[in-house]
Amino acid sequence: MKVLVTGANGMLGKAICLQTAPADVELHAADIVGAQIDLDITCPTAVREVIHSIAPDVIIHCAAYTQVDRAEEEPDVAYRVNALGSELVALTADRVAAAMCYISTDFVFDGAKRAAYHEYDEPNPLSAYARTKLAGELAVARHCRRHWIVRTAWLYGEHGRNFPATILRAAREGRQLRVVADQTGSPTYARDLARAIWRLIAHAGYGTYHIVNLGSASWYELARRTLDAAGLYDVPVQPIPSSDWPSPARRPAYSPLSSLRGPAEGLPPLRPWQDAVSEFVSHVRKEQP
Numbered sequence: 001m002k003v004l005v006t007g008a009n010g011m012l013g014k015a016i017c018l019q020t021a022p023a024d025v026e027l028h029a030a031d032i033v034g035a036q037i038d039l040d041i042t043c044p045t046a047v048r049e050v051i052h053s054i055a056p057d058v059i060i061h062c063a064a065y066t067q068v069d070r071a072e073e074e075p076d077v078a079y080r081v082n083a084l085g086s087e088l089v090a091l092t093a094d095r096v097a098a099a100m101c102y103i104s105t106d107f108v109f110d111g112a113k114r115a116a117y118h119e120y121d122e123p124n125p126l127s128a129y130a131r132t133k134l135a136g137e138l139a140v141a142r143h144c145r146r147h148w149i150v151r152t153a154w155l156y157g158e159h160g161r162n163f164p165a166t167i168l169r170a171a172r173e174g175r176q177l178r179v180v181a182d183q184t185g186s187p188t189y190a191r192d193l194a195r196a197i198w199r200l201i202a203h204a205g206y207g208t209y210h211i212v213n214l215g216s217a218s219w220y221e222l223a224r225r226t227l228d229a230a231g232l233y234d235v236p237v238q239p240i241p242s243s244d245w246p247s248p249a250r251r252p253a254y255s256p257l258s259s260l261r262g263p264a265e266g267l268p269p270l271r272p273w274q275d276a277v278s279e280f281v282s283h284v285r286k287e288q289p
Contacts, residue, residue: 007063041085083135111252157190181239186212216256
């Protein structure tokens with residue numbers, strides 16, 4: 001089975017490429033620069049040439065514009081990557097009879113439900129970034145007959161900028177930690193998500209899936225767990241309301257994800273988010289003692 005990973009230099013793309021794939025997989029890694037294959041997903045010619053030359057069986061589409069606040073200033077750029085780019089990949093995937101796995105986000109929901117969102121809840125994005133990701137979902141569903149849409153949330157990992165790594169760095173530098181306590185979501189470890197995606201494309205039917213680590217947390221709770229896992233019990237964290245940390249983009253106040261599709265397909269749940277954070281911190285401390 002030939003598998004093409006777009007956005008292979010990103011946090012999730014790297015985790016997928018580094019994770020042990022099924023034995024029959026021939027892996028091709030692509031990104032805009034610096035990967036095995038150079039690929040600008042917003043260029044129709046490049047998308048056609050790369051996908052037709054590889055003729056993959058599956059495309060795991062991790063390439064994305066992920067700068068949530070900046071998207072408010074440059075929505076057209078975000079749409080070009082998340083909507084147009086995904087549409088170009090989906091159209092070409094369908095032409096070569098490839099299945100496509102598109103990575104989406106909890107931000108497609110508005111947080112008003114005040115309970116965990118499952119796959120059949122109606123999206124209502126609040127920000128420009130979220131609207132572009134939902135547009136990507138719709139484009140993939142429309143243009144690629146065999147597709148998985150994977151919504152995940154609050155992703156972190158060893159590669160790239162992320163919240164737990166930022167908290168650890170700030171603590172080491174002795175900075176005051178003030179963390180929002182009234183936004184709740186599903187912290188998800190990129191390594192765990194990568195394993196789940198390999199299982200998904202090997203065994204499950206097509207459609208939309210929510211894949212996150214079990215449980216939910218506020219940003220404050222995630223910060224506290226990260227520090228405790230690093231043995232930094234005495235480092236204080238001040239919980240604050242989101243009104244004390246204004247940002248250009250509106251974020252859902254309560255957007256944990258749950259899954260109806262995963263259990264129906266026999267996919268095992270991911271471990272609790274607390275255990276995943278502990279492993280992440282262990283890896284970070286080995287690399288940066």
